Amino acid sequence: MRSFLAEFEKRRSEVRRYLAVMVVAERELERSGPRRHDEELKIFRAGALLIIYNAVEASARLGILAIYDEIGRTGTTFDQLREKFRVRILNDFKNNVGADRLTSLRHVAIDLIASSFDPQKLFSGNVDAKKLREAGTTYGFETNTEFALTQHGAHLLTVKTRRQDLAHGTESFSEVGKQYTTDDVIRIARYSLAYMSAILRHIDTYLDLEGYREPIPEPPPPVIAAGVPVLRRVRELLSRSLARVWEGRHSR
Numbered sequence: 217m218r219s220f221l222a223e224f225e226k227r228r229s230e231v232r233r234y235l236a237v238m239v240v241a242e243r244e245l246e247r248s249g250p251r252r253h254d255e256e257l258k259i260f261r262a263g264a265l266l267i268i269y270n271a272v273e274a275s276a277r278l279g280i281l282a283i284y285d286e287i288g289r290t291g292t293t294f295d296q297l298r299e300k301f302r303v304r305i306l307n308d309f310k311n312n313v314g315a316d317r318l319t320s321l322r323h324v325a326i327d328l329i330a331s332s333f334d335p336q337k338l339f340s341g342n343v344d345a346k347k348l349r350e351a352g353t354t355y356g357f358e359t360n361t362e363f364a365l366t367q368h369g370a371h372l373l374t375v376k377t378r379r380q381d382l383a384h385g386t387e388s389f390s391e392v393g394k395q396y397t398t399d400d401v402i403r404i405a406r407y408s409l410a411y412m413s414a415i416l417r418h419i420d421t422y423l424d425l426e427g428y429r430e431p432i433p434e435p436p437p438p439v440i441a442a443g444v445p446v447l448r449r450v451r452e453l454l455s456r457s458l459a460r461v462w463e464g465r466h467s468r
Contacts, residue, residue, distance in 0.1 A: 218282060218420055218423070219278075219282070220275065220278035220279050220281070220282045220416060220419075221416055221417075221420060223274070223275065223278055224271075224275040224278070224412065224413065224416055227270075227271035227274060227275060228271060228409050228413070230267070230271065231264075231267055231268055231271050231405055231409065232405075234263075234264055234267050235264060235401070235402055235405060238260045238261070238264060238398060238401075239398060239402075241256075241257070241260060242257050242260070242398055245257060255390055257393070257398075258389065258390045258391075258392075258393030258394045259389040259390060259393055260393065261392075261393035261396050261397075261398060261400075261401050262378070262382060262389040262390070262392040262393035263389065263393075264401045264405065265374075265375055265378045265379065265382075265392065265396075265401065265404070266378075266379055266382055268375050268404065268405050268408055268409070269343075269375045269376060269378075269379035270379075271409065271412075272343055272372060272375065272408060272409075272412050273339050273341070273343045275412055275416060276338075276339060276343050276348060276351075276412065276415070277335050277338050277339060279415070279416050279419045280335070280338055280351065280355070280419075281333075281335050282419065282423065283355055283357075283419065283422075283423065283428060284329065284330065284333050286423050286428070287329055287428060288326075288329070288330055290426070291326065292329075292426075292428065292429060293325035293326055294324070294325045294326070294328050294329055295325060296429050296430060297329075297428055297429065297430060298355070298356045298428060298429070298430050298431075299430065300353065300354050300355075300356070301354060301355055301356065301428060304332075304354050304355075305328060305329055305332045305333075306332075308332035308333060308334070309328060309331060309332035311337075312332060312333075312334045312337060313331050313332065341376075341379065341380060341383065342376065343372065343376060344369070344372040344373045344375075344376045345368060345369025345370065345372050345373065345411065346373075348369065348372075348415055352415075352418070355422075355427075355428060356422065356427045356428060357418050357419050357421075357422035357427055358418040358421070358422070359415060359418065361410075361411055361414040361415070362414070365407075365410045365414070366407055366410045366411035366414055367407045367411070368411070369407075369408070369411035369412075369415075370407075371403075371404045371407045371408045371411075372408050372411065374404060375404060375408055378392050
């Protein structure tokens with residue numbers, strides 16, 4: 217198992233433990249009165265959304281980082297990459313390093329790839345299903361998932377939005393938490409993490425198949441050259457056909 221998959225499983229386990237504690241805490245607190253600890257439970261639920269988002273973004277970042285690591289490990293050069301991947305590298309290099317630094321690279325075809333990548337700027341608090349599909353288009357990995365298990369990542373938009381509300385102080389933990397029940401949060405976590413798991417498995421397969429490389433075009437169908445042996449065979453067949461026609465006429 218690649219390290220980014222192992223790290224995702226670790227983070228998914230952390231989310232599940234948090235949710236389990238939240239369920240137990242809700243059950244225990246409600247025993248002392250249905251509304252006595254309502255504010256604490258709201259904070260618990262909002263915190264769960266934050267933990268879910270952190271697990272998703274960290275795992276997505278590690279998955280993309282694994283692509284660059286694999287390219288470096290295999291010695292794949294810039295010109296061997298997919299066209300959209302090459303465009304991404306050039307844009308990232310310009311934005312993260314500066315075009316004026318290009319001449320300082322010793323092995324441009326290789327160093328350009330590693331130098332362009334800044335994992336801290338990869339998502340920056342904006343991961344959702346749309347962002348992951350865009351990454352799949354750029355790098356070339358599959359993003360289709362089983363809807364019944366993942367809802368195609370639709371819940372990631374909710375998780376991302378609530379994370380931004382909490383991070384920027386737009387809404388308090390209590391205000392965010394009151395909009396969801398515990399069952400809502402558990403459902404959001406299940407679909408969101410299942411979607412992330414599917415995306416990471418696609419990346420794992422993509423690395424196995426070296427999907428970051430420009431596909432080799434299929435060769436055109438072979439054309440038989442009209443060389444001397446072919447022409448000789450054609451003449452022989454033609455001669456036999458004419459001979460049969462001639463014999464048929466004289467036998468009448």
